[in-house]
Amino acid sequence: MSDATVLIVDDEVGFVSTMSKRLNMRDMVVYTAYEGAAAMRQLAEHADIQVVILDMKMPGKDGLTVLQEIKELYPLVEVIMLTGHATVPTAIEGIQHGAFDYLMKPCSFDGLTEKILQAVALKEEHEGEAIEARVSDIANRMA
Numbered sequence: 001m002s003d004a005t006v007l008i009v010d011d012e013v014g015f016v017s018t019m020s021k022r023l024n025m026r027d028m029v030v031y032t033a034y035e036g037a038a039a040m041r042q043l044a045e046h047a048d049i050q051v052v053i054l055d056m057k058m059p060g061k062d063g064l065t066v067l068q069e070i071k072e073l074y075p076l077v078e079v080i081m082l083t084g085h086a087t088v089p090t091a092i093e094g095i096q097h098g099a100f101d102y103l104m105k106p107c108s109f110d111g112l113t114e115k116i117l118q119a120v121a122l123k124e125e126h127e128g129e130a131i132e133a134r135v136s137d138i139a140n141r142m143a
Contacts, residue, residue, distance in 0.1 A: 004120045005029040005048045009039040009066065010055040010082075015105075019053070026113055036061035036069070043074055051100075051119045053112075056083035056090060064093060071098040076126050078119035082107065 006023055010016050011034050020030045031046055033039040035058050043049055052070060056063035067079050081094045084105040091102040100119045103112065 002029045003027045004116050005031075005046070005050045006116060007031045007033065007039060007042050007046070007049045007052045009033045009036070009052060009058070009063075011035060011058045012055070022109060023113070023116075028116070035059055036063075036066035039066055040069060040073075043070065043077065049074075049077060050123050051116050052077060052079045053082050053116070054079050054099075056081060056094075057085050064090070064097060067094060067097050067099055076123055076130070078123050080112075080115055080119060082112070 003026065004023075006028050008016050008019055008023075008030060009032075010019075013034065016032050016034065020032055023030045029048070031042045031049060033042050037060060039052065039054070043052075054063050054066060054070075058066075061069075063081060063083065067081065070077055070079055075098075078100040079098065081091070081099045081102040082105060083090075083102075094102050100122065101115050103115065
């Protein structure tokens, strides 16, 4: 069993390849995409994705647009924004749109790994709450 299932979305092919290999070595399942539309296809095809590591600047849709689409279609998937072009307003906007965290490139690999595991724990907590709410709703309707 893996520690996390991650989707890396970044137009820097070398970065994605290196990060994918390193996360695989830490017992994580990794999917990759190089732009927003491909990221959305990966999410549709792989329901096991728990965390998305998302670049801000990409061709086509930017990271904030992709973040909004992810949160609309997959609200329990956690998103970590990772960029070399951060500004305080974009970081605030990302968090306001539901990003789990906002990190600057280059970031420490250990720090990113810890953020991924924290995001997985939060996703599992939210899934547990959603299940409890559904069970409670069904029980109330049967009473």
